[in-house]
Amino acid sequence: MNIIVADYSGFCFGVERAIKIVEETSDKGGRVYTLGPIIHNPQLVKKLEEKGVNVKKSVEDVEKDDVVVIRSHGIPKQHMDKLKDNKISVVDATCPFVTRAQRQVSILSSSGYFLVVFGEKEHPEVKGIVSYANNGFVVVENSDEVERYVGFHDKIGVVAQTTQNKAKFDMVVDALKSKCNELKIVNTICNATDQRQEAAKKVALISDIMYVIGGKNSGNTTRLYEICKDICPKVFHIETKDEIDKSDLIGVENIGITAGASTPKFLIDEVIEFLKEVEHAG
Ligand code: SF4
Incomplete structure (x- = not known):
């Protein structure tokens, strides 16, 4: 055989970096939590729990003296704002590729583009990315959904969840060409x-x-x-x-x-x- x-x-660069950040934060002591699992691997999350780093499911569960590490795939903008407003100690382990996707969405939205995100509707990274869209958005999981869910807009900006398949992203982009006068494509796949x-x-x-x-x-x-x-x-x-x-x-x-x-x-x-x-x- x-x-x-x-x-x-x-492990990719972003995951390795996030785990290093959690471990370094935990070594400094205090009540360290991650907001949602730090990465999508139950066995690794269990190992971190054994070291005393537990998962808080939502921003509402965070208490005053907690130290919160933000997972590699980010959190919605409103949650980050809430942590800051409540003066919670935050250590941001969001992968730079995800931060880039969030920033691109913010730029496209502020420039008047309707946003289309190619990704999984229920994925935490996607929920984080779309929270930066302030000019309307749709999440599509494939090119067929473009036909079904995307109306005609003057300007459309399209990005992808960082872990999507490039060939399928290209199909979504093709389907969007007839849906607008101007299409701005930002490939955010890492x-x-x-x-x-x-x-x-x-x-x-x-x-x-x-x-x-x-x-x-x-x-x-x-x-x-x-x-x-x-x-x-x-x-x-x-x-x-x-x-x-x-x-x-x-x-x-x-x-x-x-x-x-x-x-x-x-x-x-x-x-x-x-x-x-x-x-x-x-
Ligand atoms: S965006 Fe890419 S590099 Fe960053 S954590 Fe996700 S898979 Fe890893």
Whole structure:
């Protein structure tokens, strides 16, 4: 059995940075919380809880002496304003790529563009991004939704959730061309996403079976899974090695592995170790 691990599997720059910020903040002491999970990986969030860094679900739950670390994918502007108004100690671990997307939305809105965001409607990053739109907005999850939900506007500005698929973003952009007199395109998909998706495609092409490791709540991991599924005959989205069914490996020669930007290295290593054990046992 060959185990082929895709390049760029696991933590991206923004996630590594956010975790470092949380750990440094926690080392300084005090009641440190993250507002929502710091990244979309339940196993890593659990490890942080063991160190005393817990998750507060909403800005209303924050108390006066709490230190609040803002997650890598940001929070809505109103929540940030509320924390500041209440003089809460805030440490901002928002990824610079997400901050850029928020800033672009703000600029487009102030310049009179109606905003279209290509992304998942319920994703926290998207909710954060649209909070900077003050001139009307629509979130679309694919190009079909452009037809359904976007009316005609003089000027439309379009951005993407940072972890979206570039090919699908291009389809959304094409669909928007007939919806306005002027279309301003700002590609806010981050490098880490592009790199992971391209590397995953290469591995999917030569694998008989593929494991995509990462939180089931992780948008970028889900996208990797969808991309690989279109190429490789057998693809599984797993959070840990415990979800691997050994019977799927019978007769398999090439096993591909990739992992989302929020997947810690120890989870990837555990999957590789498990697969090696299966091979030796077989
Ligand atoms: S996936 Fe991209 S935008 Fe998200 S945290 Fe990583 S580098 Fe930042």
